[in-house]
Amino acid sequence: MHSLVPGFYGRTMGKSLSPEKAQILSEKLPAVNLHHHLEEGHDWPFSNPCWMEIGFGFAEHFLAQQKQNPEIPFIGAEVFKNGVAHCLKHLPTQHKCWIFPENVHLLMPVIPAQSIERIFILFPDPWPKKRHHKRRLIQMAFLDQCFRALISQGALYLASDVPDLVGWILEVLQQHSGFVYKAGATSADPTTWPAWPLDWPSTRYGSKAAHKAFMIWEKI
Ligand SMILES: C[S@@+](CC[C@H](N)C(=O)[O-])C[C@H]1O[C@@H](n2cnc3c(N)ncnc32)[C@H](O)[C@@H]1O
Numbered sequence: 097m098h099s100l101v102p103g104f105y106g107r108t109m110g111k112s113l114s115p116e117k118a119q120i121l122s123e124k125l126p127a128v129n130l131h132h133h134l135e136e137g138h139d140w141p142f143s144n145p146c147w148m149e150i151g152f153g154f155a156e157h158f159l160a161q162q163k164q165n166p167e168i169p170f171i172g173a174e175v176f177k178n179g180v181a182h183c184l185k186h187l188p189t190q191h192k193c194w195i196f197p198e199n200v201h202l203l204m205p206v207i208p209a210q211s212i213e214r215i216f217i218l219f220p221d222p223w224p225k226k227r228h229h230k231r232r233l234i235q236m237a238f239l240d241q242c243f244r245a246l247i248s249q250g251a252l253y254l255a256s257d258v259p260d261l262v263g264w265i266l267e268v269l270q271q272h273s274g275f276v277y278k279a280g281a282t283s284a285d286p287t288t289w290p291a292w293p294l295d296w297p298s299t300r301y302g303s304k305a306a307h308k309a310f311m312i313w314e315k316i
Contacts, residue, residue, distance in 0.1 A: 104199040105231050106221055108175045117181035124184040130171060130194040134206060141194060142169045145213040145247050149173065150200050150220075150233070153300055155183035157218055160297035162193055168213075169193070173200040200233075204241040212245045215252050219301035219308075222258040234265045236272065243274040246315040251278060253296075253312055257305030259284045269313050276316055281309035 113121070126132065133141060146169035152158040158172045166188075173196040174180050180197045187193060196203050223231045234254070242252060252275065256262050263284030269275050281289045286307040292298065293310065302308050 102199075102201045103231075104175055104201070105223075105228075106175065108177055113177055113181065117178060117185075120181045120184050121177065124187075125180065125195065125197065128184075128187075128193060128195050130196045131198045131202070133194070134203075140208050140211065142211065144169060145211060145250070146171060146192075147214040147216070148212050148245075149216040149218070151217060152179065152183065153219075154179050155186070157216065157297045157299045157302075158183060158193075159186050161216075162191060163188070164297075166191070171196060171203075171212075173198075173203060175199055201238075204238070204245065207241075207245040209244050210247045210250075213247055213250045215242055215246065215250075216254075217252070218255040218299050219257065219305075220254075220261070222256070222261045224258070224260065229264070232261070232264060234268055236268055239268060239272045239275070243272070243315060248316075249314055251312055251314045253310070254280075255299075255302060255308055255310045257301070257308045259286055262289075262309045262311075265311065269311075274316055275313040278312040278314045280311040 147161065148171040149158045150173045152172045152174045153176065155172065158170070162170055169192040171194050172183060175198060180195060183195065217233065220233045223229060254265060256265065262281055266282065289307055289309040292308055296310065
């Protein structure tokens with residue numbers, strides 16, 4: 097797999113992985129581990145466009161979407177092993193999910209063109225210090241990879257409660273010629289953010305947020 101990828105700067109483990117979680121990972125992850133599947137040289141495992149969530153945390157949104165849309169194949173990318181174990185513990189027996197338990201920058205270049213219908217990125221790490229802005233997930237090069245991976249009229253579903261990051265995301269999206277505004281926040285000012293859609297499951301970070309912005313941008 098690609099080796100020259102942007103780094104990952106967050107945590108991959110909590111203080112420690114409990115014996116229960118370690119067991120869940122060793123028992124359940126191998127069957128759905130998209131990273132290993134691709135590294136072993138297998139084909140892309142989906143014949144239909146799928147959905148993908150990047151940085152699902154404890155997977156509240158990922159699992160709720162899976163439950164509401166059991167027919168849609170769904171990739172969950174998350175490096176945080178406690179979150180991956182939590183997700184695997186609660187995945188229903190019948191599902192169409194694959195987990196990418198590594199830095200998503202390893203996955204982006206190998207996703208076949210036009211194979212994803214929706215990419216969800218909810219409450220990405222804000223990296224508030226200016227010198228850390230280059231660590232933010234949403235960058236022009238990353239949007240190029242999303243554009244390539246999405247089917248025509250596929251969309252990016254984004255959320256954040258950090259005004260400065262909302263402004264950053266909107267600026268990069270507006271500069272990219274491949275996406276058009278579909279719905280949600282249009283400015284960094286929280287007083288202008290539309291209400292969270294009722295049918296959009298929230299997440300651990302989202303439920304703690306006083307104000308939260310959602311943004312939907314469609315591939316042209
Ligand atoms: C602020 S948390 C938000 C978690 C969840 N989406 C929520 O709203 O509760 C950001 C998550 O993104 C994950 N993450 C950050 N960069 C990533 C990367 N390059 N590849 C995979 N996961 C990443 C982190 O491990 C973390 O769990």
